Each structure stands twice: as structure tokens, then as C-alpha cells.
Amino acid sequence: MGDLATEFEAERGHLLAVAYRMLGSRSEAEDAVQETWLRYAGALADPAARAQVQQLRAWLTTTCSRICLDVLRSARVRREAYPGQWLPEPVVRDVQTADGFAPDPAERAVRADQLGTALLVVLERLSPEQRVAFVLHDVFAVPFATVAEVLGTTPAAARQLASRGRRAVAAPDAPRHTADLAEQRRVLDAFAAAVESGELDRLVQVLAPDVMLIGDSGGHFPAGRRPVIGAEIVARFILGIYGQAGRHGGPLRARPVLVDGALGWQLETTYRDGRPLRMVCAYAVHEGRVSGVFHQLNPEKLSHLPEFGPDDVWPPRW
Template sequence: MDDHDWLADRFEADRGQLRAVAYRMLGSVPEAEDAVQEAWLRLSRSDTGQIDNLSAWLTTVVGRVCLDMLRSRRTRREDALDDTFVPDPVVTSTASDTADPEQQALMADSVGLALLVVLEHLAPAERLAFVLHDMFAVPFEEIAPIVGKTPAATRQLASRARRRVQGSAPAQEPDVGRQRAVVDAFMAASQAGDFDALLAVLDPDVLLRADVGVGGRLVRGAAAVASQALFFRQFAYQSHPALINGAYGMVSSDGEQVVSVMSFTVADDRVVELNILADQDRLAQLDLTLLDD
């Protein structure tokens, strides 16, 4: 095996971890792939003899690439990111043994869409510090050079991000079976047009976020969300259960193509947040497979 083949094998061994880092940083599957590919290009041009810990080096490089991408994205869409934006979902089968290794790596730590929504509104450096330290245990001393700050200042970035996350991202019910019972009750009530049954399964302060690309919807409160659910009940007849970022959710189609991915956050046997991605351009870029129950 020559040096190039050895380096390629070493990179492949870390690819899943690198994709997981990039996905949490960017909330976009295609952009995460681009960031990982850029890391490979930089590695192939580097003197690996000077790298003591290749895995740590690659994680740092991916972090730096993602930070640059976030800053560029922020400049391009300075006022375009609104409260209806839903990050790319990772959709897998409800049969846990069918997920491939790369999907499993993406889903490590079960990062939900509700958390990714909060991360989208962090400053790029805050997001980097939080993701690398809190999710991947990278020391602040290694993160600091990426953001151009001292370790103490980097710690403060992560601390600010942590407070935002803890105050904004609802905690998901960890039992997928209980998630399923709530989601199935929601879908059945939507299909039947049963307003009272919908109210019974919705938290009083539930939040509905529907990203359709242009003119999304942000609805708060059980009564308002129940009314919207009745509007969306057409999808209930064509919905397929799936794991959305590790949680029980629904993928809806019109018989030919996917029209929406619905991610539910369940707590205390009620839906506390519902994120719907119905942007057809973005859905077309994702690997989505419709699965029967």
C-alpha cells in the first residue's frame, strides 16, 4: 500500500465523524459533504509527517472550513434567514438495523431538528465553539486558534451558545415508542379533522414551523396549530413513518415525490414542536426513501 492509499484509508476511517461535525455545524447535508471533501483536498496537499494526531487535525480543518462557510452564508443571506427556516433532516428507516454507517454517524447523539434550528441563529464562532466542545469534546485550547481568540474567550463563546440552546431547544422524549404513540395520535386526529383530539395531543405552547422555501409559516399555541393541522391533513393520507434525526416522524408524498418531512418534538406525551420541511428544491437534494410501516 502506497502513501496515498494509506492516507485515503485513514481519511475514510474518519469520514463518518467528520460528516457528523460538519452536519451539526451547517445543518445542511450537501454543504456538510462539501466541507468533508474540502478537508480531504487539504489533507492530500499537506505534509502528513508533521501531523501528530490525524483525527484531531481533520476535525480542526473541518471546523475551520465550516466556520468560513457559515460566515459566507451569513453575509449572503443576512436578512433572509427567518424563524421559519428548517435545517436539512436526516431521514432513516424506523427499522434501526437498516441505517448505514454514515447515517448512523450523522445521527450520533441524536441531534434533533429543534436543536439545529436554535444553532442556526447562533453567531458562527459561537456555533463552532459549542459544537466542537459540547458535542465532540474538543478542548478549548484546540478551538481557540480556529476562531482567533484565547481559550478563555472561546469558553465564553460556548457558554453563551449553551445558554441559548438550553433556553430555546425543547427536550425530546427519549423513548421512540412513546414518540410514536403521540405522533400517530396527531396524524389520526389530523386525518379525521378532529379538532378536540388535536388539542389533546398538543402542548398549550406548541410551536409549528413550516419551511416551504418562500412564505413559510410560524404558528404558536395549540388552537392555532390545530387549525393549521386541519389544513395540512391532506398529507396524512399519504404519510410514511420514518426516523427524522433519530426521532419518530413522517415523510409525506403525493404519490410521485416527497412533498414534506415532518419532525416532531414530544415531551410529556404531547407535541411541543413540529418542524415541517416542504421546500421542494431542498427536498430534491436529500436522500429520501418512502417506507411502509
């Protein structure tokens, strides 16, 4: 069992990256990986059974993907009853090194493939089967024969499912996120300066014409039930949010963080009724402008955030 555990731990970061892309929830991804371990330990504890598995990563990926597919199918019912808009539970880490990598291998796996909240949001448009096919083939280069085995279909059908997922990701209304960390920082610096100035025209210049804003409060705080789209409308909305925080809330605390591998902010203030309001802001950046704004303020999805330091005040300091 010790050898099995050592082998499994070597693949845990990869499995967590696969499961998180499929599920959009760190807690659900961790549960899926743990279930994968239980099935692995149960099926391959016999040395003879283990010897028959020549490619352990492929076996584990297939098993984990099947577990995720079951979770996705049940999650669709829960998402339909979700109050307001839904955003993924963010993976939030300190900006610790010049290249933006956190030391955790799982976080490196997330960062290495330029995940970003924007992609997770678009993946929500897919059926469970399309999402699994797209993630396995297009993100992790799993052959269609294996994808078909996971989905219980033919390789040709698996190819079609991945193709539909690819078209959804490339759809004209899907927010683009193509910037490296250096460009993200330049754009977010300009964004913060424009918000701080309170000048509508200045903020509009930082936003893409078709920028999309989505807020997820889980029903705990007021939030739009549909995306806000368009540079001027989004700019007015953002200035209103920060203006209200300044007028009605306590001091606004802010710190730069990595959100799903991309630069973003962690904010905290006091809501007008006295409750603490925490928010993780993720951004998509494309061609020098913000193309997507994602506000996660559902406290049920923000239970594991880094602590603020004494110098973490608005505007964020790198």
C-alpha cells in the first residue's frame, strides 16, 4: 500500500488539474481525486492487478474523469436551481514569484495551461459530455479512443463532442484571455487607476467594447441575474460598486492574487448592513484591454483565502 500511495501522490497534481477544469470547484475536484485514490487502492492493491496497468497516469485520468462526469451530470440540476449567476469556486494564491507560479505542484499544473476563470465560465455552457471530451482531448491531449472509453461512446462521437466544446470556447461572445502575466499587470494597473479616478471615459478605454461582467453572490448579496455586457455599461456598474463601498462600507482592503492562475484581486469591506463583504475579482485580458470581469462574492465559495497584511489597502500594490 505504501508503494501505491507514493505512485498516487506523484500524480495528484495532474489529477487535481484535470478535475478542477472539469468541475470548476476546488472542493469537488479534491473529492473526485480522493475517490480516485479509493478506487485505485481497491482495484490495484493486488500486485498482479497493478502489474497489468502499464500506463498509470492514463488509468488514473480515466478513472478520475468518469467520477467527474457523474458529478457534472448531478451538478447540472443543482446549477439550474442556483440563485443568480454562477461562477466557479476560485483557486486563490499569493503572487509569490516573478513568473506567478505558486510552489504547490497542483497550482503549477493549473497555471501551466493558462486556465483562467474565463475558460471555466465558458465551459459551463457545455454539456457534461462535451466538457469532459474537450478538457481531456484539447487541454490534456488524451486520445479520442480513451475519451470514448470514459464517455461510453465511440471515438467518432467523442471527436464530435470535443469539436462542439471547441466551438463554444471560440464563440464570438466568449471572453478572450490571451495575455501573459506582464501584460495582465499593466492592464490591471490601468484599470485600478481608472477606477480610482472615478472618470467614466478613462475606465471605458481600459475595457474591451464587448467586455462581460458576471457576479456570483449565491443569494447572499445583491447581484445581477444576467451578465452585464458593453464597455460603458460595465464601466458605470464598476464605478457604482466602488463608489458604494467608499460611501457605505468600511475601509476597502485589497491585495493582488493569482485567481485560477491569472492575476486578480482579493477585496474586503463592510456591507451597508454591517456584514463583512469579501470578493475575489478575476479578469480576462485580451489585446491590451479587460475583456471579462468576474466577481465572486459568495461566502460559501471563499472560505480559504490568504490573509490580508497591514499594507493591503486600495488600490492594490504589487
